[in-house]
Amino acid sequence: MKLILAATPLTGHVNPLLAVARIAAARGDEVVVLTSAAMRGRVEAAGFRCVSYADDHAPEYRETSLPPGPERGRREFERRFIDSMPGQAEALRALIAAERPDAVVAGSLFLGVLPLLLDRRERPPVVTCNISFLFLDRPDGAPLGPGLPPARDEAERARYAAIRAQVDRAFTGPVRAAADAALARMGLPGLPASLTHSILTLPDAVIQLTIPDFEYDFAPLPPSIRFVGALPPPPVSGPRPAWWSDLDGASRVVLVTQGTLANEDFGELVEPTLRALADRDDVLVVATTGGRPLDAIRVPLPANARAATFLPFAELMPRVDALVTNGGYGTVLAALQAGVPIVSAGLTEDKAEVGARVGWSGAGIFLREEGPSPASGPSPASSPSPASSPSPASGPSPASSQSPASGQEPAALRRAVDAVLDAPAYRARARALAACFARYDTGREILAVLDGVAAGG
Template sequence: MKILFASTPAPGHLNPLLAIARMAKARGDEVVVTTGSALAPMVEAAGLRFAPIAPEADLDFRHLDVTDPERAKLPPGPAQLRYDFERLFLDPMPSQAATLRALIVEEAPDLILADNLFCGTTPIFLDPAPHPPIVICSITILMLNRPDGAPLGPGLPPARTDEDLARNAAIAAEVNRGFINPVKDYADAKLAGLGLPPLDGALMHARIFHCDAFLVPTVPSFEYDFGALPDHIRFVGALPAPPSTAPLPSWWPELDDGRKVVLVTQGTVANIDLGQLIEPTLAALAEREDLLVLVTTGGRPVEDLALKLPANARAAPFLPFATLLPKVDVLVTNGGYGTVNLALKAGVPILVAGLTEDKAEVAARVAWSGAGVNLATNDPTSEAIRAGVDEVLTHQDYRRRAQALAAAFAAVDTPREILSILDRVASRADSVAA
């Protein structure tokens, strides 16, 4: 089988797709990957073939706060989300679709697999012209409409009372006005320009149904209850972390010296300002001789840290999460979805502080699941971080809940589940064609 992978040009979107691409290649499938040219080295380092995307869609999301100063001025919330969806995900949609159409002709793939924010698959799916089946892999929480009416974005926990329902309705009305409805109108205008019909619902809800299968890379117990889900929505467990070929750092044996291990990361997207989480965490825990504090800067030079590393801290641009997480006692994170799921797969409880992108929603699920503490801020103080780490380390309920989630992850054979879904989708398409 030949599979065409299509990724939004951001490492946090591409890495999950590369994980699936490696699975497919390992069993003998032919794989082609299209994304921004800046990420071509990631594709080629995985031993996969890169296909360029149209110039109008050839973006690089790794340093948005530097390259897009207009976005940097927007506070977290509906205005920033609207900007992201319109400028980053919908403006490239026509060019992404044109790239896919060209690659369908050139490569004749049996299947297209894209991340859920690569909107170029929507025009392909809505177009009555024949096309390969489309599988979407979510790189974030399940963005279905909530049964309790809570809107996407603010990170509201499930409603339990009539007061909660009323709160959700009021906040949803505001979010709909400032984000959901304008984004749908923007998407509909883009589709109309391509001669296609409007969406039949909010963009991200509709995207879940613009495919033949929708992969959710977590377990049901780390997602809210949406009731009975359509058969094409499948929970597939956590995708593996990117493999690391770098040698282990010289301090690695210290992980076994009896101290509790705290890992702090801001991921690869919201890491322009390391003073948001990494630096206050280092300051908060600097005097704790009982802790070993590990920092990964998400690819940025360690020298970018504005303070000297305390005696109990070690830092690296990247760390091998698959090997490291089983040795970690608490993860401090701004709420990157992939990182959070990898931690829970390893049974690691979490302290989370993040509001940008999808992070408020991820943080809310950490707290709701019982596997960690949500500080519900983008700029936590050192005092709040210190108290949060103490809370997670002291009260074993967080670790017990994280370990229960780890057992749920362990029960899923993720490669087998994903590859069987791809095979079923492709075989159904073959049957229809025959």
Template structure:
């Protein structure tokens, strides 16, 4: 069986799905090494893989970005995006590459699965003289690939069809790449130049296409159609966590089985420090509605909810989604890519209020697929939430479309498809070596 190296940036949203991939590969007999933050070592061992720590210069605590990165708190909008790309993804590049190079020098790997934002893989892809195993770039976000059929990724602009749409997309792409995000792209090229490497042949956010394969952990039905999608991009379906085996139902669990709609609200496990953004407004919005509200604080103490809990609201730090979502009628979320796909895998329509990272893109896809409502803000009003939840519950098309996507997700086995891609790349590499020996 192959020996696989998985390389991931430290944030939980990046490493968590790749740990599920590692678990699946180990289960079929592969030997897997995971290069990421030292603080994930125990989780890596728990899935049966061998942890390797990034150097401190390439490691960071994503729960304390503002403290670790002076000046970040004073930025917002485009300035925040440029700041984050340069400091969180570009600056670690040479240190990530150094760790990769050391691992490759001392070990044999048949393939590398790299987080698409793990830019330390770029020197391996840009230097044709370097001998390397096949590299598969794993997108931890909706696909951030330029296309004539889509607007630039980031702000959550939905597609517009026809010649006018393509003209709009070309204009926005030029503005984004040549003006708005030019600082990010130039910072990457400056870093590569200091390493004696050529400039990127594509825009920085398209760099994943330089890999031998691009893994898109979603379904085509939940992404935009691109007539110019590169042929080596492969949709594999959602990578979901293993089912929970030790769920202990809270005392209020039977209340969810009453004959009225269940609404689940969560801010995920990362952007949940301020529950006034979405959790508390949702509690207030639905306090007098004929629904049951289930709140998950994503691991935060439930005491952080500073408002009184109505009689129809129940709170827990964490409720396994594989247990909860089958009885949920609407999920209100800030738009984490994994959580949204997990809901759709159970046919649950959504109300999404996301403003940071890739969340506007996730929210826009929810609206585009007709599986929910995009509130187009990260801090919606009580009235907006109430109206959106009422609309989703009252319009059967949202549930019908969500169940349509549920069927599409059910037709995929993401881990099996990724394993097949690894085998495909290993076989191609072996065939290439054999040809060179002839």
């Protein structure tokens, strides 16, 4: 089989597509990867042929002048993804004509596949690999973005409807209009539904990188969507840090990361976590900068802390006792595969929704506010369960004016970390989810989807 893999040029988007490429190549499939020139080195180092297009660094755009909320999300989404759609579509059509693939596998935010899906011209089957939470329109009427857990009663549904009306005006409607305008300029019809819903319902098949136990109930799901478990963390080449052996003697290890995109200011999470746990002689805090230089951490490392630019999560996660994250989806799935409980604290991009699922699932705590007061931290004695997730009333409003630069309060982080380390229910739930992930042969599931669409299934 010959495959074209199309990836948005961000580390967290490219890595899952490269993992799919490795799975396909291991059985003898021919793979070519389409992404921007900035990712050519990463793709070729993984052993795959790369065809690139120009994107003017759009996917890295961050609107830091605005607080987390629909307006900031709209500006970032349009600049990162919609503006790149025409160029991506042109490059993809040219590559299809040259390669004549059996199928195209695209990351869920590679919007260049939408023009192919809306066009009447002949095309190969298109499979979307969703590298984030399941962002279908919610059956309980909640909007996407604020991180609201499933509604529990009619009163909550009514409140969600009011919030959704605000989000629709500020984000969902304008984003769909921007996408429709771009499609119209290409001579194509508009989207059949919201952009996010269309991304997951227009393709011939969708590979959803999680398990049903870590996702809300969207029954009945579109038949094209298939849960496949989680991909293994990406390999990290090179020697391990000089301090790697310190992990062997540590009684407890806490990993803190802001991923590879929302990491321009470590004062948001990494530095507050280092301060919060600096006096814990029984804890080794491990920080990763997601590729940024170590001196981007502007506070001295406490005696109980270690740092590295990149770390091999496949080797590290089984040694970790708790993860502190801003809610990167791949990092959260890597932790859950290893049965690691989580403290999630992030509101930008898709991070509020990921954090909400951490809290709802019972596998950890979602610190819903930017810079919560010390009193807002959870009690170490709290007992988590999906039914006991925090009320959406404590979550960010679409009209939120909180500053993203305020960072997390060390006191709240300390309480949250203490809770996931000491309350057995968090770890028990994380291990139960790990057992669910282990039941999936992710590679086999993915290949079955690809074979099905290639055969017309």
